[in-house]
Amino acid sequence: MRKLALSDEILLNIEKPARYIGGEVNSVMKDRDKVDIRFAMCFPDVYEIGMSHLGIQILYDMFNRRDDVWCERVYSPWVDLDKVMREKKIPLFALESQDPVKDFDFLGITIQFEMCYTNILQILELSHIPLHAADRTDADPIVIGGGPCTYNPEPLAEFFDLFYIGEGETVYDELLDAYKEWKGSGKSRKEFLERAAEIEGLYVPQFYDAVYREDGTLLSFTPNNAHAPEKIKKQAVMEVTDSPYPMKPVVPFIKATQDRVVLEIQRGCIRGCRFCQAGMIYRPTRERNVEKLKEYARAMLKNTGHEEISLSSLSSSDYSELKELVTFLIDEFKDRGINISLPSLRIDAFSLDVMSRVQDIRKSSLTFAPEAGSQRMRDVINKGLTEEDILEGAGQAFEGGWSKVKLYFMLGLPTETEEDMREIARLSDRVARRYYEIPKEQRKGKCQITASSSFFVPKPFTPFQWASMLSAEEYTRRASVVREEFQAQLNRKSLKYNWHDAQTTVLEGVTARGDRKVGRVIEEAYRLGCLFDSWTECFRNDLWMQAFENTGVDIDFYNLRQRGDDELFPWDFIDIGVSRRFLRREWERAIKGEITPNCRMQCSGCGAASFGGGVCYEGKN
Amino acid sequence: MKARIKFRKYGALRFIGHLDVMRFFQKLMRRADIPIAFTGGYSPHMIMSFASPLGIGLTSDGEYLDIELTAPVDSQEAVKRMNEECVEGIEVLSIRQIQDEKKMTGMTILAAADYLVSVKRGTLPENWKERFSDFMEQKEIRVIKQTKRSEREVDIRPLIYRWEIRGESVLLRLAAGSAENLKPDLVMETFLSESTVPEESVSFAYHRLEMYADMGEAGKRNLVSLESLGQEMTV
Structure with missing residues (x-):
């Protein structure tokens, strides 16, 4: 033993x-x-x-x-x-x-x-x-x-x-x-x-x-x-279908956060949201073959005994064989007591139909990630989601019997104005209004719209890597502007607003775009007793601030400074395939509020084609 | 049809709590292709009930769960299949068909359990066997039983059905189930305190050996193992 x-x-x-x-x-x-x-x-x-x-x-x-x-x-x-x-x-x-x-x-x-x-x-x-x-x-x-x-x-x-x-x-x-x-x-x-x-x-x-x-x-x-x-x-597997995938993942005794079979359907994302690091560093988008995925689903469920299977990708709706795969999962496993979980789906007729088949619509909630309240702001971040899409999707969902909606937003995005902040509350209210347009006898009581905002942290290798951040006080002030606007809404009783902590945002900012000098702060914070900083019950902002003071490292240098076009970044020695020139062009377009089409609509020449595969070569042989 | 599974829990798995053992068996049913029945509704779950949860830290040779089958299985073959999908620390000993009546589930009919208690760490006084006999020969053993809401004094002696010193260990047959339930650690802690052995000087390992139903009539106890109430299935 x-x-x-x-x-x-x-x-x-x-x-x-x-x-x-x-x-x-x-x-x-x-x-x-x-x-x-x-x-x-x-x-x-x-x-x-x-x-x-x-x-x-x-x-x-x-x-x-x-x-x-x-x-x-x-x-x-x-x-x-x-x-x-x-x-x-x-x-x-x-x-x-x-x-x-x-x-x-x-x-x-x-x-x-x-x-x-x-x-x-x-x-x-x-x-x-x-x-x-x-x-x-x-x-x-x-x-x-x-x-x-x-x-x-x-x-x-x-x-x-x-x-x-x-x-x-x-x-x-x-x-x-x-x-x-x-x-x-x-x-x-x-x-x-x-x-x-x-x-x-x-x-x-x-x-x-x-x-x-x-x-x-x-x-x-x-x-x-x-x-x-x-x-x-940067290393990227071009033949994702043939790359190793665990048919027998380890099954924990105690309940893990993900207690299910995870099927990675693709890597990368065609969307090009300008705040999103994953969307840039995992380029080009590569899909796994659907027949292979079916095989994996069968084998992994059998080998683990899990009662749930979930798709994993940055944007499942963009997987070209999604319908085929989801239909297979439902037909094959639904009657065997297996739950099917479909995260990161765009809300449309197809996704609402499959969701109504795999979950209890009375209990489950629908999730939208508009990321920003105003259309102007959504154009800045290149989130190709219009207000019409959101209200149309929500409307269909409400008519289909759903009454709970979650909305995810970011605060502190580049160029954000007070108007943009307030639009978060107003958009949430318009979603609620859409619900109450349904005749009273056809709807089931009140709707529940939960809006959450996190504060934006610029990440390396994104068009926003040049952007400046804000102070913790300013983040908190912006959240209170939004909260105040929520209280002024017609359907405020159906709306709930949560926001993320500003202190960890500041630290994430320093570490995300930090240089070697930041290592000293991390070590000092650890020496002072910081551990499990992502756990609210353990996080000690006072000790972190002490660590900055003890090491003489200046937060503002990393967070509040607008970086110049010609500045050499600590991460510039890494070649992710996507060029710095493309990222800069995207940054400039962002400031002007110009959107950029996704990879399937039109190639924008980001540089990821140098890997010689994926979406860059779709339809070309 | 209903079936009863008997299993052993040993080694490192003693640190896995009851809810996680349940989850383990739910996944085991799928891996081993046991045709288990589900409840209806939007979130169907397996029809499965355990006779008695085993506390963290304890090991056992006689754990039970009852399941509902949608099709008969061959006992020998199903045991083999389940063990192939098990891990070190859980071993399936048998699967037997039991009566369909609800009042015959292991949880309902459980009446007693055997425990083997041995010293895990520290030592007992040299004359502990005599002291333990004296302790057991008392007419009453009064203890304060703490529940979530209150504490009350009870006599646990009638709940000790049998005791025996086996080498350096103690065998205890104790009342178990929903009507009366006595945990072996309460017996041993009371023994230590009554014979003025400092509690920190010794700690025990508790090993459950078997669980019983009471099939006696007219107030006469007749304990039979839960396993013996089932029948081997052949297909």
């Missing part, structure tokens, strides 16, 4: 001990003496969040297909266990073998959102691995980062030996082979990193020098090692 790393006394005195015992259905056990490489794959948040992440399941499966690799999982110990592990000096362990992470060859960390940065330092420290790559020796694992935040890895540069920029399916095999060759060759850690730096898509931060001007902006960013290329090319 497997021996657990934690004693009964510890496990019985912490929340949800099942987070730490492994042994789940489809988790992979191997003989540690018969593999060459041990890989610890980490999602730096609590188990239930981390287990819901598709990317890790894909890589876990892909690595474990190799006989010479054993990939295991690691998640952040919750604060209760964190305390015990520090007190008792228990090293962080991987779930499968329960062996210390420190004894592994690799520690891979997926970096999905900025507010997990202090958790990364917790993982390193609890593993007894030096926080700084420069202090690590041959006895330490190679620490490699991946995921969307690595499109600007600079705030984390000092903490990682390597970053993998892009989709994991392309060059990991090459890296693992290179490692195997190096291990036992007697060569130094640095020599291994030099070899890794030669692999396309891999970035070794210590092989680059960032030089800053007096005003704090970047003067130059150049390799200091002959093995390191000037530009790092």
Whole structure:
């Protein structure tokens, strides 16, 4: 029987001990003496969040297909266990073998959102691995980062030996082979990193020098090692249909956030919303073959026993075989008690029809993401959704029996005026009015319109990467303008307005577009006790502010400054395929409120065609 | 038709709580293709009920759940199929057809359970066996039972149906079910406090061995295992 790393006394005195015992259905056990490489794959948040992440399941499966690799999982110990592990000096362990992470060859960390940065330092420290790559020796694992935040890895540069920029399916095999060759060759850690730096898509931060001007902006960013290329090319799998996909994903004992089979139908998005990083970095859009997806659905439901299947993509409605796929899922699984979940669908006659077949319309709510209240603002962000679309969709839904609608908005977008803010409330009210146009005897009581707003954070590799942000006070003021306008609406009793916290927005702003100097703040905040910053019950803004003060790093430099056309950005050494020229053109069009057609309507020459596939070559052979 | 599944829970799975064991079995039914029946309505769920939840930290050789089948299965073959889809920590021991009446579900008829208690950490005084016998030979064992709303003093001695010292362990047969229910840790904690053994000096491992229904008549107890009330199915 497997021996657990934690004693009964510890496990019985912490929340949800099942987070730490492994042994789940489809988790992979191997003989540690018969593999060459041990890989610890980490999602730096609590188990239930981390287990819901598709990317890790894909890589876990892909690595474990190799006989010479054993990939295991690691998640952040919750604060209760964190305390015990520090007190008792228990090293962080991987779930499968329960062996210390420190004894592994690799520690891979997926970096999905900025507010997990202090958790990364917790993982390193609890593993007894030096926080700084420069202090690590041959006895330490190679620490490699991946995921969307690595499109600007600079705030984390000092903490990682390597970053993998892009989709994991392309060059990991090459890296693992290179490692195997190096291990036992007697060569130094640095020599291994030099070899890794030669692999396309891999970035070794210590092989680059960032030089800053007096005003704090970047003067130059150049390799200091002959093995390191000037530009790092983002990795993208062009044959998504043939790329590995986990037929036997791990099934947690405790309920994870995503307790279902996830079917990734496509990568990328044709829409080109100007605030959206995913829409740019995952270009070009690539679809998986529908027959293959049907096969996957059958196999994965059987192998997991899950009672729900969900489609995953940035915009499911744009998947060209959506009708075929959804009809298949309903016909094949509906009568077997399997729930079918269809997120990110545009509301139209087709989607309302399928939704009425897969969910209880009395209980479920419909979601629209207009992102902005006024048409002017929606044109600025290139959200190709008109007020007519929204009211028409909502109207059809109300007539079909729905009465709950959720609306998602952003506040603090570039060029936003008070009028744009107030339009959020007015648009919500017009949706409610549409409901009350239905004759009283045909509708079921009141409608519930819930509007939520988050504050916009400019992200690298988007047309808005030049945009300035606002102060926390100004964000809060804008939310109160919207709230006040909600109270002035005719149907205010049917409207509800929620807004996101402004303090974390400010921090996300600094880390999203930060440079190497920001690393010091993260480390200081962690030293002061910041951890699980995305959890409201743990977030300590006062400590973060203290960290900025202690390190002399200025928030306003990162957030309030309008960046110039010629400014060298910390992330400019990464080549995502989409050109900086295109992004700049989009920024200029945004300011003028000009919209840009989506990839299927007309190619705008963003540069992603250089990958040689996907939507850029649809219909061309 | 109704069927009763008996299973073992051991090892690391002792840290999985009852609700998660339920979820585990729901998914297991699908993986093993057991033709289980669903309730109707918009969100159908499997017809499945457990005889008695097992607390976190406990292991067991005799856990039960009753399910409704839409088609008969072959007991031997179904057990094999389920175990192929299980993980270390849960082992299906049997699946047997039971009577269809509602009042015969495991949850309803459960009357008693056997537990094996052993020292997990720390030590008991050398003469603990004598002390334990003395403790058990009392006519009454009065304890304060705390419920969510109140606390009251009860005599737990009549709820201990049988006890026996087995080597270094203690076997307890205790009342279980909806009418009367006694947990083994309450017995052991009371023993410790009455024989003035400091509570922190020793901790116990509790292992459930079996669960019983009372098939006796006229107030005479006749305990039979829940498993024995079912019949092997062959297809």
